[in-house]
Structure formats: structure tokens, C-alpha cells
Amino acid sequence: MIVYLHGFNSSPASHKARVCGEYLAARGLSGQFRCPALPPHPADALRVIEAEVKDIDPVRLTFIGSSLGGFYAAHFTELLRARAVLINPAILPHQGLAAALGAQQNLYTGERWELTAADLAIWKSLVHERIDPERYLLLLETGDEVLDWRDAARTYEGARSAIRDGGDHSLRSFAEHLPRILAFAGLAAGRG
Numbered sequence: 001m002i003v004y005l006h007g008f009n010s011s012p013a014s015h016k017a018r019v020c021g022e023y024l025a026a027r028g029l030s031g032q033f034r035c036p037a038l039p040p041h042p043a044d045a046l047r048v049i050e051a052e053v054k055d056i057d058p059v060r061l062t063f064i065g066s067s068l069g070g071f072y073a074a075h076f077t078e079l080l081r082a083r084a085v086l087i088n089p090a091i092l093p094h095q096g097l098a099a100a101l102g103a104q105q106n107l108y109t110g111e112r113w114e115l116t117a118a119d120l121a122i123w124k125s126l127v128h129e130r131i132d133p134e135r136y137l138l139l140l141e142t143g144d145e146v147l148d149w150r151d152a153a154r155t156y157e158g159a160r161s162a163i164r165d166g167g168d169h170s171l172r173s174f175a176e177h178l179p180r181i182l183a184f185a186g187l188a189a190g191r192g
């Protein structure tokens with residue numbers, strides 16, 4: 001089962017989420033894909049993710065997380081001993097998003113909300129000091145204009161990885177990685 005976790009102020013309507021869902025559906029694997037709409041506040045997002053995966057055996061579970069979704073994916077991967085594909089992941093969102101405190105608007109839904117210091121504190125509490133690199137596939141592009149790709153490369157040193165020159169935070173090369181993602185998740189067309 002693949003559970004896709006979208007990024008900050010994003011939604012299941014994001015390009016990568018749609019492309020991933022369509023790719024799996026074209027291979028008879030639509031039943032193996034979930035992409036919950038994550039609420040903006042981390043306490044609520046954590047509850048949604050917990051509910052989404054509660055009935056999935058962690059041995060069969062692979063998260064795909066983009067940006068802030070990558071941060072959540074890593075947290076749950078370590079907690080549940082699952083696997084994760086991380087796409088230009090946030091490493092320390094409590095630091096990186098501190099400058100964004102205040103009024104926010106979701107890029108897809110238009111929902112307005114307030115990013116608070118309490119949200120930053122929750123993200124800080126989710127940072128894992130140690131990770132098991134064997135559980136991860138890291139996809140980075142060096143042209144990421146939002147996050148420094150080197151932070152992720154250092155944090156997930158030893159993980160399977162694909163680092164492409166250029167690109168941007170959206171991971172322009174995403175579609176090229178889909179066969180590798182499917183293999184990493186242990187899914188084959190028509191099975192699962």
C-alpha cells in the first residue's frame with residue numbers, strides 16, 4: 001500500500017499526487033494508493049495520517065512524502081518501521097517555516113488559516129535524531145528553490161537515493177522515478 005502525503009499548503013490535487021495515482025491506476029493498482037487531504041495544523045494532520053494507516057500492516061506500507069509530507073512520512077516510517085520515498089523533504093520544518101508564521105492560504109483549496117508557534121513546537125517534537133537509512137528512497141533535485149537538497153542528503157546518508165542536477169522543489173523528474181518507486185514499495189502491476 002502506498003500512502004502519499006502532500007506538502008505544506010498543498011492537497012491531493014497536486015501534480016505529483018495525481019500523476020502517482022494515475023500511474024498506479026493504469027497498472028491495476030488503484031486499490032493500493034491512498035492520498036489523504038492533510039489539514040494545515042500538524043496535530044490535525046497527524047490524526048488524519050494515523051487514521052489512514054491504522055489498518056495497514058507496516059510491512060506492506062510505503063509512504064511517499066513531498067516536502068512537509070516527506071517530514072511526516074519520515075516520522076511515521078520510524079514510528080511504524082515502514083518504508084518511505086522522500087521527495088525534496090523538509091528536514092526541520094519548525095525552523096524553515098518559522099518565517100511564515102501568521103496568515104496562510106492553501107494553494108489548491110483556498111482555505112485560509114493561521115500558522116502558529118504551537119504548530120512549530122509540534123513539528124520540533126517530531127524530529128527523529130536517528131533514522132534507519134535502509135527504509136528510505138530519497139529523490140532530490142539540486143535546483144530546489146525552497147529547501148537545500150544537501151540537508152536531506154546529509155540527514156538520509158546511506159539511503160537509496162537519486163539526486164538530479166537542476167530541477168526545482170516540485171521535482172520535475174518525478175514521473176521518471178515511478179517505476180523505481182513501485183519496485184521500492186514491492187508492488188507489481190496487477191498484484192497487491
